[in-house]
Amino acid sequence: MAMIKKIGVLTGGGDCPGLNAVIRAVAKTAFGRGIEVVGIKDGYDGLVLGQYEMLTESDASNILTRGGTILGTSNKADPFRYAFIKSDGTLGIEDRSQDALKNIREIGLDALIIIGGDGTLSIAQKLLEIGVPVVGVPKTIDNDLEATDLTFGFDSALSVATEAVDRLHSTAESHHRVMVLEVMGRYAGWIALRSGIAGGGDVILIPEIPYDIGKVCAAIKKRIDKGKKFSIIVVAEGAKPAGGDMVVQQTIAGSPDPIRLGGIAQVITRQIEMCSGIESRATVLGHLQRGGIPTAFDRWLATRFGFGAIELLTEGKIGRMVCLRGQNIESVEIKKAVTQLRRVDPHGTEVKAARSVGTNFGDV
Numbered sequence: 001m002a003m004i005k006k007i008g009v010l011t012g013g014g015d016c017p018g019l020n021a022v023i024r025a026v027a028k029t030a031f032g033r034g035i036e037v038v039g040i041k042d043g044y045d046g047l048v049l050g051q052y053e054m055l056t057e058s059d060a061s062n063i064l065t066r067g068g069t070i071l072g073t074s075n076k077a078d079p080f081r082y083a084f085i086k087s088d089g090t091l092g093i094e095d096r097s098q099d100a101l102k103n104i105r106e107i108g109l110d111a112l113i114i115i116g117g118d119g120t121l122s123i124a125q126k127l128l129e130i131g132v133p134v135v136g137v138p139k140t141i142d143n144d145l146e147a148t149d150l151t152f153g154f155d156s157a158l159s160v161a162t163e164a165v166d167r168l169h170s171t172a173e174s175h176h177r178v179m180v181l182e183v184m185g186r187y188a189g190w191i192a193l194r195s196g197i198a199g200g201g202d203v204i205l206i207p208e209i210p211y212d213i214g215k216v217c218a219a220i221k222k223r224i225d226k227g228k229k230f231s232i233i234v235v236a237e238g239a240k241p242a243g244g245d246m247v248v249q250q251t252i253a254g255s256p257d258p259i260r261l262g263g264i265a266q267v268i269t270r271q272i273e274m275c276s277g278i279e280s281r282a283t284v285l286g287h288l289q290r291g292g293i294p295t296a297f298d299r300w301l302a303t304r305f306g307f308g309a310i311e312l313l314t315e316g317k318i319g320r321m322v323c324l325r326g327q328n329i330e331s332v333e334i335k336k337a338v339t340q341l342r343r344v345d346p347h348g349t350e351v352k353a354a355r356s357v358g359t360n361f362g363d364v
């Protein structure tokens with residue numbers, strides 16, 4: 001591959017703590033090697049519409065601890081299926097990948113570093129297939145990519161969720177209530193499982209273990225019989241009853257990310273009140289899990305990923321994504337990384353450990 005002189009960096013999908021730490025590491029490492037860095041604005045929107053800025057040393061300074069992304073992001077834009085409003089007000093979809101290609105040529109980019117989750121990286125793979133040299137960096141608070149042991153952002157989300165479980169304990173105990181906490185995670189239960197374990201949740205409901213509300217209720221009543229007048233339920237937004245469906249808040253036409261989950265905490269809270277007679281309250285943690293400063297771990301991982309992405313580029317390892325394996329930064333093909341989601345093993349040792357300390361998963 002020809003020498004790399006100018007690269008683009010883009011953040012796509014939902015934001016997450018640590019994105020700026022990656023951008024900083026990418027930019028500082030690139031500058032140190034004489035490579036110019038262009039920040040593409042608002043994810044793939046900026047690529048299609050030609051919105052970008054040259055990053056300077058000062059852009060890459062003082063952003064290590066900052067939440068969000070200085071570049072902006074979008075989970076709606078896909079150059080291959082670009083949504084637009086037609087003159088009659090209805091939604092249209094068109095292929096704008098050639099506009100993206102034209103902009104990449106006009107800016108003079110030798111390669112693109114794309115930071116995103118499975119949706120953003122699937123589009124990166126398509127760009128690769130039409131000739132764009134790309135390298136990927138995995139990002140998501142959901143931690144649902146099989147190709148990497150961990151994604152940055154997850155640890156920060158987990159610490160927010162665990163603090164919420166801790167805080168709900170004292171109010172639940174004072175009022176003798178059942179408190180139901182809904183956390184994010186999409187189709188994977190990692191945030192619920194680990195915050196539930198770390199915070200001592202009495203019931204944890206995750207998509208990988210369909211629940212029976214009767215069994216959840218029995219677990220709450222059993223606690224009361226033991227003299228425990230309050231309970232904490234941690235529920236993943238994607239949890240569903242056996243034989244039932246997830247609670248979908250909204251479906252968005254034309255979006256690469258069309259299903260918005262949410263609302264299960266309210267459903268469970270009502271059901272618990274009805275079956276147990278115990279006053280219950282729902283808390284939806286929502287985007288608090290994605291906002292704010294990254295934890296030390298996420299800053300550490302994001303910095304190593306940013307450096308690793310430049311290493312991949314300079315070694316000519318195009319089409320690959322950095323990943324964490326044990327303590328080492330390695331790489332995998334983007335096309336393999338986006339096809340395998342990592343979900344909780346219902347029979348694995350994490351779930352077994354939780355069960356052994358008395359946590360109920362709504363299945364027994």
Ligand code: F6P
Nearest residue numbers: 014075140141142184185186261
């Ligand atoms: O994938 C990250 C995530 O935060 C999910 O956990 C959640 O379901 C979704 O994004 C929320 O997306 P939005 O910001 O579009 O509401």
